[in-house]
Amino acid sequence: MMNDSRTAIFDLNLPGLENELQAMDMPRFRAKQIFQWLFEKRASTFDAMSNISFADRARLAARFTIFTGEMVRRQQATDGTEKVLLRWPGGGLTETVMIPCDDDYTDESGRALVAHRRTACLSTQVGCPVGCAFCASGLLGFKANLTVGQVIEQAVRLTHQLEPQRRLTNIVxxxxxxxxxxxxxxxxxxxxxxxxxAFGISGRKITVSTVGLPPQIRRLAEVGVPVTLAISLHAPNDELRRQIIPWAKAIAMDEIIAAGQHYFQTTGRELTLEYIMLDGLNTLGEHADQLAGIAKRLRANVNLIYYNEVPDLPFRRPSGNTMLAFQPQLRSRGVNVHVRQSRGRDIAAACGQLARQDTAQAAAIPATPLTL
Ligand code: SF4
Structure with a gap:
Protein backbone atom coordinates (compact mmCIF):
# COMPACT_ATOMS: atom_id res chain seq x y z
CA MET A 1 0.00 0.00 0.00
CA MET A 2 1.33 3.42 -0.96
CA ASN A 3 2.06 6.07 1.65
CA ASP A 4 -0.91 8.36 2.00
CA SER A 5 -0.57 11.71 3.75
CA ARG A 6 -4.33 12.24 4.08
CA THR A 7 -6.01 12.05 7.49
CA ALA A 8 -7.91 8.85 8.25
CA ILE A 9 -11.43 10.08 8.87
CA PHE A 10 -12.20 7.38 11.45
CA ASP A 11 -9.39 8.81 13.59
CA LEU A 12 -11.64 11.82 14.19
CA ASN A 13 -14.58 12.11 16.52
CA LEU A 14 -17.40 14.53 15.68
CA PRO A 15 -15.88 17.65 17.33
CA GLY A 16 -12.53 16.73 15.75
CA LEU A 17 -14.08 16.59 12.27
CA GLU A 18 -16.00 19.82 12.90
CA ASN A 19 -12.71 21.57 13.69
CA GLU A 20 -11.03 20.14 10.58
CA LEU A 21 -13.90 21.29 8.37
CA GLN A 22 -13.88 24.74 9.91
CA ALA A 23 -10.18 25.00 9.10
CA MET A 24 -11.11 24.13 5.49
CA ASP A 25 -13.75 26.90 5.45
CA MET A 26 -16.57 24.39 5.37
CA PRO A 27 -19.56 24.64 7.70
CA ARG A 28 -19.22 22.69 10.94
CA PHE A 29 -22.67 21.08 10.46
CA ARG A 30 -21.24 19.20 7.48
CA ALA A 31 -19.43 16.93 9.96
CA LYS A 32 -22.79 15.52 11.12
CA GLN A 33 -23.81 14.91 7.51
CA ILE A 34 -20.56 13.08 6.85
CA PHE A 35 -20.97 10.95 10.00
CA GLN A 36 -24.48 10.09 8.88
CA TRP A 37 -23.15 8.91 5.53
CA LEU A 38 -20.36 6.91 7.11
CA PHE A 39 -22.16 5.30 10.03
CA GLU A 40 -25.85 5.21 9.05
CA LYS A 41 -25.85 5.04 5.28
CA ARG A 42 -22.65 2.96 5.05
CA ALA A 43 -21.00 5.10 2.39
CA SER A 44 -17.50 4.04 1.45
CA THR A 45 -16.65 7.02 -0.78
CA PHE A 46 -17.11 10.77 -0.48
CA ASP A 47 -18.58 10.62 -3.96
CA ALA A 48 -21.64 8.84 -2.56
CA MET A 49 -22.46 11.79 -0.24
CA SER A 50 -25.07 13.32 -2.49
CA ASN A 51 -26.19 16.18 -0.21
CA ILE A 52 -22.67 17.66 -0.39
CA SER A 53 -21.63 19.68 -3.44
CA PHE A 54 -19.36 18.05 -6.03
CA ALA A 55 -16.64 20.58 -5.29
CA ASP A 56 -16.72 19.88 -1.53
CA ARG A 57 -16.80 16.13 -2.10
CA ALA A 58 -13.60 16.47 -4.14
CA ARG A 59 -11.98 18.59 -1.41
CA LEU A 60 -12.95 16.06 1.23
CA ALA A 61 -11.52 13.19 -0.81
CA ALA A 62 -8.27 15.12 -1.22
CA ARG A 63 -8.04 15.77 2.54
CA PHE A 64 -9.32 12.50 4.11
CA THR A 65 -9.27 8.77 3.52
CA ILE A 66 -12.19 6.55 4.53
CA PHE A 67 -10.70 3.05 4.54
CA THR A 68 -6.98 2.79 5.19
CA GLY A 69 -6.81 -1.00 5.42
CA GLU A 70 -7.10 -3.44 2.57
CA MET A 71 -9.61 -6.26 2.95
CA VAL A 72 -7.49 -9.30 2.14
CA ARG A 73 -10.04 -11.99 2.89
CA ARG A 74 -13.56 -12.49 4.11
CA GLN A 75 -14.80 -15.85 5.34
CA GLN A 76 -18.11 -17.09 6.64
CA ALA A 77 -18.44 -20.09 8.97
CA THR A 78 -21.30 -22.57 8.81
CA ASP A 79 -22.77 -20.97 11.96
CA GLY A 80 -22.86 -17.53 10.27
CA THR A 81 -19.77 -16.15 12.03
CA GLU A 82 -17.81 -13.87 9.68
CA LYS A 83 -14.11 -13.16 9.77
CA VAL A 84 -12.43 -10.32 7.93
CA LEU A 85 -8.67 -10.12 7.47
CA LEU A 86 -7.34 -6.57 7.05
CA ARG A 87 -3.87 -5.52 5.95
CA TRP A 88 -2.76 -2.11 7.25
CA PRO A 89 -0.25 0.28 5.71
CA GLY A 90 3.13 -1.17 6.70
CA GLY A 91 1.90 -4.72 6.20
CA GLY A 92 0.42 -5.58 9.63
CA LEU A 93 -2.48 -8.01 9.54
CA THR A 94 -5.40 -8.16 11.93
CA GLU A 95 -8.54 -10.19 12.03
CA THR A 96 -11.93 -9.06 13.14
CA VAL A 97 -14.97 -11.24 13.68
CA MET A 98 -18.74 -10.76 13.61
CA ILE A 99 -20.83 -13.22 15.59
CA PRO A 100 -24.57 -13.28 14.79
CA CYS A 101 -27.10 -14.55 17.30
CA ASP A 102 -30.86 -14.55 16.77
CA ASP A 103 -32.53 -15.31 20.11
CA ASP A 104 -36.24 -15.88 20.66
CA TYR A 105 -37.68 -14.02 23.61
CA THR A 106 -41.04 -12.90 24.96
CA ASP A 107 -41.74 -9.26 25.78
CA GLU A 108 -43.74 -7.95 28.75
CA SER A 109 -47.07 -8.34 26.94
CA GLY A 110 -46.29 -11.93 26.02
CA ARG A 111 -45.43 -11.34 22.37
CA ALA A 112 -42.86 -13.73 20.86
CA LEU A 113 -39.99 -11.72 19.39
CA VAL A 114 -36.50 -12.32 18.04
CA ALA A 115 -33.45 -10.38 19.24
CA HIS A 116 -30.93 -10.01 16.44
CA ARG A 117 -27.64 -9.65 18.23
CA ARG A 118 -24.63 -8.82 16.06
CA THR A 119 -21.42 -8.83 18.06
CA ALA A 120 -18.15 -7.47 16.68
CA CYS A 121 -14.92 -8.84 18.13
CA LEU A 122 -12.28 -6.18 17.53
CA SER A 123 -8.48 -6.24 17.61
CA THR A 124 -6.40 -3.47 19.17
CA GLN A 125 -2.91 -4.55 18.18
CA VAL A 126 -1.12 -6.42 15.41
CA GLY A 127 -0.02 -9.58 17.18
CA CYS A 128 0.00 -9.53 20.98
CA PRO A 129 2.74 -8.66 23.48
CA VAL A 130 1.40 -10.92 26.24
CA GLY A 131 2.30 -14.20 24.55
CA CYS A 132 -0.05 -16.59 26.34
CA ALA A 133 1.27 -20.10 25.84
CA PHE A 134 -2.02 -21.44 24.45
CA CYS A 135 -2.89 -18.61 22.05
CA ALA A 136 -2.29 -18.30 18.30
CA SER A 137 -2.17 -14.49 18.40
CA GLY A 138 0.44 -14.64 21.15
CA LEU A 139 2.67 -16.81 18.96
CA LEU A 140 3.06 -13.90 16.54
CA GLY A 141 4.69 -11.61 19.07
CA PHE A 142 3.87 -7.93 19.14
CA LYS A 143 4.10 -6.01 15.87
CA ALA A 144 2.28 -2.71 16.36
CA ASN A 145 -0.48 -0.82 18.12
CA LEU A 146 -3.51 -0.05 16.01
CA THR A 147 -4.83 3.52 15.77
CA VAL A 148 -8.32 4.64 16.81
CA GLY A 149 -9.26 4.85 13.14
CA GLN A 150 -8.10 1.29 12.54
CA VAL A 151 -10.17 -0.05 15.44
CA ILE A 152 -13.24 1.86 14.23
CA GLU A 153 -12.61 0.79 10.65
CA GLN A 154 -12.92 -2.84 11.74
CA ALA A 155 -16.41 -2.16 13.12
CA VAL A 156 -17.38 -0.24 9.98
CA ARG A 157 -16.13 -3.03 7.71
CA LEU A 158 -18.24 -5.54 9.62
CA THR A 159 -21.28 -3.25 9.43
CA HIS A 160 -20.90 -3.19 5.64
CA GLN A 161 -21.25 -6.99 5.62
CA LEU A 162 -24.59 -6.87 7.45
CA GLU A 163 -28.02 -6.85 5.85
CA PRO A 164 -29.31 -3.24 5.59
CA GLN A 165 -31.82 -3.70 8.44
CA ARG A 166 -29.18 -5.05 10.87
CA ARG A 167 -26.61 -3.14 12.88
CA LEU A 168 -23.85 -3.99 15.31
CA THR A 169 -25.42 -4.35 18.75
CA ASN A 170 -22.51 -5.53 20.89
CA ILE A 171 -18.76 -5.03 20.87
CA VAL A 172 -16.11 -7.18 22.51
CA ALA A 198 -21.36 7.26 15.26
CA PHE A 199 -22.44 3.78 16.44
CA GLY A 200 -24.50 4.79 19.49
CA ILE A 201 -23.82 1.51 21.31
CA SER A 202 -24.37 1.60 25.08
CA GLY A 203 -21.31 1.05 27.28
CA ARG A 204 -23.19 -1.90 28.80
CA LYS A 205 -23.00 -3.65 25.44
CA ILE A 206 -19.25 -3.12 25.14
CA THR A 207 -16.81 -5.49 26.81
CA VAL A 208 -13.11 -4.76 27.22
CA SER A 209 -11.12 -7.87 27.93
CA THR A 210 -7.75 -7.68 29.66
CA VAL A 211 -5.17 -10.10 30.93
CA GLY A 212 -5.25 -7.92 34.07
CA LEU A 213 -3.12 -4.74 34.18
CA PRO A 214 -3.90 -3.16 37.58
CA PRO A 215 -2.85 0.49 36.91
CA GLN A 216 -4.76 0.55 33.62
CA ILE A 217 -7.85 -1.05 35.20
CA ARG A 218 -7.83 1.73 37.81
CA ARG A 219 -7.44 4.37 35.08
CA LEU A 220 -10.28 2.83 33.08
CA ALA A 221 -12.52 3.17 36.13
CA GLU A 222 -11.93 6.94 36.07
CA VAL A 223 -12.45 7.83 32.38
CA GLY A 224 -16.24 7.70 32.26
CA VAL A 225 -16.77 4.82 29.84
CA PRO A 226 -18.86 2.34 31.83
CA VAL A 227 -17.92 -0.78 29.87
CA THR A 228 -18.06 -4.34 31.08
CA LEU A 229 -14.60 -5.39 32.17
CA ALA A 230 -13.61 -8.98 31.48
CA ILE A 231 -10.47 -10.29 33.13
CA SER A 232 -8.82 -13.17 31.31
CA LEU A 233 -7.85 -15.17 34.36
CA HIS A 234 -7.37 -18.61 32.78
CA ALA A 235 -5.73 -20.00 35.94
CA PRO A 236 -6.95 -19.87 39.55
CA ASN A 237 -3.57 -19.35 41.28
CA ASP A 238 -0.37 -17.40 40.62
CA GLU A 239 1.81 -20.45 40.13
CA LEU A 240 -0.30 -21.96 37.36
CA ARG A 241 -1.02 -18.57 35.82
CA ARG A 242 2.70 -17.84 35.46
CA GLN A 243 3.11 -21.08 33.51
CA ILE A 244 0.67 -20.02 30.79
CA ILE A 245 0.67 -16.18 30.85
CA PRO A 246 4.16 -14.62 30.74
CA TRP A 247 2.99 -11.21 32.04
CA ALA A 248 1.61 -12.94 35.16
CA LYS A 249 5.23 -13.23 36.34
CA ALA A 250 5.17 -9.47 37.00
CA ILE A 251 1.59 -9.15 38.25
CA ALA A 252 0.25 -10.98 41.30
CA MET A 253 -3.37 -12.05 41.20
CA ASP A 254 -4.07 -10.15 44.44
CA GLU A 255 -3.16 -6.88 42.67
CA ILE A 256 -5.56 -7.70 39.84
CA ILE A 257 -8.34 -8.54 42.30
CA ALA A 258 -7.80 -5.25 44.18
CA ALA A 259 -7.93 -3.29 40.90
CA GLY A 260 -11.06 -5.21 39.85
CA GLN A 261 -12.73 -4.40 43.18
CA HIS A 262 -11.88 -0.73 42.61
CA TYR A 263 -13.42 -0.91 39.12
CA PHE A 264 -16.65 -2.37 40.51
CA GLN A 265 -16.85 0.16 43.36
CA THR A 266 -16.17 3.12 41.04
CA THR A 267 -18.32 2.20 38.04
CA GLY A 268 -20.95 -0.09 39.57
CA ARG A 269 -20.31 -2.44 36.64
CA GLU A 270 -20.02 -6.14 37.37
CA LEU A 271 -16.90 -7.91 36.20
CA THR A 272 -16.55 -11.10 34.25
CA LEU A 273 -13.78 -13.64 34.66
CA GLU A 274 -12.82 -15.42 31.44
CA TYR A 275 -11.45 -18.91 31.97
CA ILE A 276 -10.19 -20.99 29.04
CA MET A 277 -10.48 -24.65 29.97
CA LEU A 278 -7.20 -26.42 29.18
CA ASP A 279 -7.78 -30.12 29.67
CA GLY A 280 -6.02 -31.53 32.74
CA LEU A 281 -4.12 -28.30 33.39
CA ASN A 282 -6.68 -25.96 34.98
CA THR A 283 -9.76 -28.19 34.99
CA LEU A 284 -9.40 -30.11 38.27
CA GLY A 285 -11.71 -29.89 41.26
CA GLU A 286 -9.22 -27.86 43.30
CA HIS A 287 -9.07 -25.32 40.44
CA ALA A 288 -12.86 -24.93 40.47
CA ASP A 289 -12.68 -24.27 44.22
CA GLN A 290 -9.94 -21.64 43.86
CA LEU A 291 -11.73 -19.98 40.93
CA ALA A 292 -14.95 -19.80 42.94
CA GLY A 293 -13.04 -18.07 45.76
CA ILE A 294 -11.71 -15.39 43.37
CA ALA A 295 -15.12 -14.89 41.76
CA LYS A 296 -16.67 -14.36 45.20
CA ARG A 297 -14.04 -11.80 46.18
CA LEU A 298 -14.74 -9.89 42.95
CA ARG A 299 -18.49 -10.57 42.87
CA ALA A 300 -17.73 -11.52 39.28
CA ASN A 301 -19.54 -13.71 36.79
CA VAL A 302 -17.48 -16.51 35.27
CA ASN A 303 -17.36 -17.55 31.62
CA LEU A 304 -15.90 -20.99 31.03
CA ILE A 305 -14.56 -21.25 27.49
CA TYR A 306 -13.80 -24.45 25.64
CA TYR A 307 -10.21 -24.26 24.43
CA ASN A 308 -9.87 -24.23 20.64
CA GLU A 309 -6.86 -26.31 19.79
CA VAL A 310 -4.04 -24.62 17.90
CA PRO A 311 -1.76 -26.80 15.72
CA ASP A 312 1.75 -27.25 17.24
CA LEU A 313 0.61 -26.29 20.73
CA PRO A 314 0.31 -29.01 23.40
CA PHE A 315 -2.94 -27.87 25.03
CA ARG A 316 -6.13 -29.87 24.62
CA ARG A 317 -9.82 -29.07 24.57
CA PRO A 318 -11.64 -30.67 27.52
CA SER A 319 -14.53 -33.08 27.09
CA GLY A 320 -18.13 -32.12 27.76
CA ASN A 321 -17.96 -34.29 30.90
CA THR A 322 -15.12 -32.19 32.29
CA MET A 323 -17.25 -29.07 31.80
CA LEU A 324 -20.23 -30.82 33.35
CA ALA A 325 -18.19 -31.56 36.45
CA PHE A 326 -16.48 -28.16 36.71
CA GLN A 327 -19.43 -25.82 36.25
CA PRO A 328 -21.62 -27.16 39.12
CA GLN A 329 -18.74 -26.82 41.56
CA LEU A 330 -18.78 -23.09 40.94
CA ARG A 331 -22.57 -22.96 41.02
CA SER A 332 -22.67 -24.75 44.36
CA ARG A 333 -20.54 -21.90 45.77
CA GLY A 334 -23.09 -19.34 44.52
CA VAL A 335 -21.12 -18.19 41.47
CA ASN A 336 -22.96 -17.11 38.31
CA VAL A 337 -21.20 -19.24 35.69
CA HIS A 338 -21.79 -19.83 31.98
CA VAL A 339 -20.16 -22.05 29.41
CA ARG A 340 -19.40 -19.94 26.36
CA GLN A 341 -20.11 -21.55 23.05
CA SER A 342 -17.28 -21.54 20.53
CA ARG A 343 -18.34 -19.85 17.34
CA GLY A 344 -16.66 -19.91 13.96
CA ARG A 345 -14.31 -22.81 14.69
CA ASP A 346 -14.36 -23.99 11.07
CA ILE A 347 -12.81 -20.72 9.90
CA ALA A 348 -10.41 -20.41 12.86
CA ALA A 349 -12.35 -17.41 14.15
CA ALA A 350 -12.80 -18.72 17.67
CA CYS A 351 -11.03 -17.48 20.78
CA GLY A 352 -7.26 -17.84 20.60
CA GLN A 353 -7.25 -18.94 16.96
CA LEU A 354 -6.99 -15.54 15.29
CA ALA A 355 -4.30 -14.92 12.71
CA ARG A 356 -2.78 -18.36 12.99
CA GLN A 357 -3.33 -19.01 9.29
CA ASP A 358 -1.48 -15.83 8.49
CA THR A 359 1.48 -16.41 10.75
CA ALA A 360 3.81 -16.91 7.82
CA GLN A 361 2.88 -13.60 6.22
CA ALA A 362 2.88 -11.75 9.50
CA ALA A 363 6.24 -13.21 10.51
CA ALA A 364 7.77 -11.23 7.66
CA ILE A 365 7.15 -8.10 9.77
CA PRO A 366 9.72 -7.84 12.57
CA ALA A 367 8.38 -8.30 16.09
CA THR A 368 8.71 -5.33 18.47
CA PRO A 369 9.47 -6.09 22.10
CA LEU A 370 6.97 -4.52 24.49
CA THR A 371 7.27 -5.13 28.18
CA LEU A 372 5.42 -3.89 31.23
S1 SF4 B 1 -4.97 -14.81 24.93
FE1 SF4 B 1 -5.27 -12.59 24.62
S2 SF4 B 1 -3.65 -11.67 25.93
FE2 SF4 B 1 -3.07 -13.82 25.65
S3 SF4 B 1 -1.69 -13.79 23.86
FE3 SF4 B 1 -3.78 -14.23 23.11
S4 SF4 B 1 -4.58 -12.21 22.49
FE4 SF4 B 1 -2.80 -11.84 23.87
Missing part, protein backbone atom coordinates in the same frame (compact mmCIF):
# COMPACT_ATOMS: atom_id res chain seq x y z
CA UNK A 173 -12.46 -6.13 22.58
CA UNK A 174 -11.32 -9.74 22.47
CA UNK A 175 -9.52 -9.95 19.14
CA UNK A 176 -5.77 -9.74 18.70
CA UNK A 177 -3.85 -7.78 21.30
CA UNK A 178 -4.15 -6.57 24.89
CA UNK A 179 -6.56 -3.59 24.75
CA UNK A 180 -5.30 -1.98 27.95
CA UNK A 181 -1.71 -2.05 26.63
CA UNK A 182 -3.01 0.29 23.91
CA UNK A 183 -4.96 2.25 26.50
CA UNK A 184 -5.58 5.68 24.91
CA UNK A 185 -6.66 4.13 21.61
CA UNK A 186 -8.99 1.65 23.31
CA UNK A 187 -10.69 4.38 25.36
CA UNK A 188 -11.04 6.73 22.36
CA UNK A 189 -12.45 3.88 20.26
CA UNK A 190 -14.96 3.00 23.00
CA UNK A 191 -16.08 6.65 23.13
CA UNK A 192 -16.56 6.64 19.37
CA UNK A 193 -18.54 3.38 19.50
CA UNK A 194 -20.75 4.92 22.19
CA UNK A 195 -21.20 8.29 20.45
CA UNK A 196 -24.80 8.77 19.17
CA UNK A 197 -23.47 10.37 15.97
Missing amino acids: FMGMGEPLANFEVTVAAVKMLMAPA
